[in-house]
Amino acid sequence: MYRFIKPIFFQFDPENVHHFVVKRLKWFNDFFPFGKTILRSTFDVNIKGLEREVFGIKFRNPVGLAAGFDKNGEYVEALSNLGFGFIEVGTVTPMPQPGNEKPRMFRLQEDEALINRMGFNNKGVDTCAERLRILKKKDPTIVIGGNIGKNKLTPNEEAVNDYIKCFDRLFDVVDYFVVNVSSPNTPGLRELQEKEPLTHLLKTLQDRNSKNGISRPILLKIAPDLTDDQLNDIVDIVKSTHIAGVIATNTTIDRDGLYTPAKLSQETGGLSGKPLTKRSTEVIRYLSKKSAGAFPIIGVGGIHSPEDAKEKLAAGASLVQLYTGFIYEGPGVIKRICKGLL
Template sequence: MYKLLIRPLLFLFDPEKVHYFTFSLIRFLNKIGFSAIFKSLYEVNDARLEREVFGLKFKNPVGLAAGFDKDAKLYQELSNLGFGFIEIGTLTPKGQEGNPKKRLFRLKEDSAIINRMGFNNGGVLEAVERLKKNNGVLIGGNIGKNKLTPNEEAVKDYEICFEALFPHVDYFVVNVSSPNTPNLRELQDKKPLTELLQTLQNMNLARPVASSGVEMPKPILLKIAPDLTNEQLLDIIEIVNETKIAGVIATNTTISREGLQSENKSEMGGLSGKPLTKRSTEVIRFLSEKSNKSFPIIGVGGIHTAEDAIEKLEAGASLIQLYTGFIYEGPALIKSINKKILENS
């Protein structure tokens, strides 16, 4: 139904406007009692789908990637569609408008999206207020720096977001790989990246134990670009092992435009969707093999079918995330992936 009726209608309109319209529609439908219907349509409940990764228990390995629910406005409703976890963000200390519109583009012929949103969000404190109402959804907090913060002061921005979100998320993701914030990817260089991750890990390990005795350090993951060379990926493995963070998310969007057919393929920004399928899987496999599986990997990038998801898992991913595939294929993709995992178990 989604691909035959709903998607063709939604794709007639501006992508960013459709995004906010869809948010409003999902929220409205859940308010009038559709949450149970969504769950019955898309949830797959089976103990064989459960995963324990970096100390957390996931009811299934299919999550929603950051960028869809930036401000933690819809995580509860989105979880009704069958996701095992929801990643919010990217959040920055101060709210910011992001880059000028138009900044989101569909590449229909390539089953892809180009975005240059630029970390548009209402600021970390607004998201915290919404997260206080969480009713059992496993949440990842994706954090970044404000556009106007120079790289030499970027660590402070990540510290602010980390401190504010700590009581309200289950794991953290350090985003230094978006191509849409000027000079952000320079933070992927070995020295600044090690400093950033070590600073956050030191904060993490120094957290006081809560009176209940349950407040523990939380998993910190690094989200990397698919455009890194093998030498840079080897540096990532070294940094992860040195700082002892929990793992890696592979991968973010790409700046490559190789093999694209769509008219608007030259738009600036990060490319996601089917053109990223192969490269993201290559990065996952490389990290897994070269690290001797020494840390978990969340695989994301170009997952449009259950088979795409299985490839990521077989390449070494412990969990996977959807974004563009969710937009193109609809929530039935979540169910089909979980069913395929059960078939292969």
């Protein structure tokens, strides 16, 4: 069915279509008679042998939804009923912010890719935390990750305070954290990937984490555009700060080898989808080998099929996440990947 619907969706602005679809998915899940049952019976994945335990958390299957799709934690239950093994919300910032001016998302159909320059548009951490608190009481079995960032107007020298605010506010309502310093759409953010500021940020969060009695796994999301020397630094930082692992990778600013005409493909923002498949797998493999498998890696970037997921796992990933592949392939891709992994 999605093959017939997708061409219609793709005639309209991608951000507007996104909001249209997820709102109706939520309505169907929450209010349509037997809506939850229909979604679960059609899409849900309850297959023995897919369970994974990674950084102390049990996942019903290794296929998750990447951050950016549900920025405010509004659609977690409905998305979980499509079969995802875990849902990552955000990126969340302390204060609400509108993000960059529209249009800010573009489809590169010839490349099965997206460019976005959303700019951490979200309703603020308080709103997200309250929604997740209600959801966790309703269904504590859904594994939720909290992807946290800084507000656009916060200078980098004060960025750690933004991450602390988000960390503290979400601590009781998420199962793991992701520190996002790799989005290309917040000015200066990627400078926080440098060794000194990144080590300080992660150590600060880890110190706060250990004081809470119950600690949460903290992961670092990195860009695919890092050099080998920078990836070596990432390995050292993960080991020295004792965080739980890495998410590889975020979107790329590279535009090499695209088929889409330059007028569209050269739009400013982060590129995701199939053009990122090879590079994200290379980063996973490099980190896994360089660290001798010392920490788990969540693989994300250009996963559109079971074969793509298998490559990420074979390269050293413990779990995988979808975003652009979910948009291009439709909700059935989750079950297809899970069955393929068996």
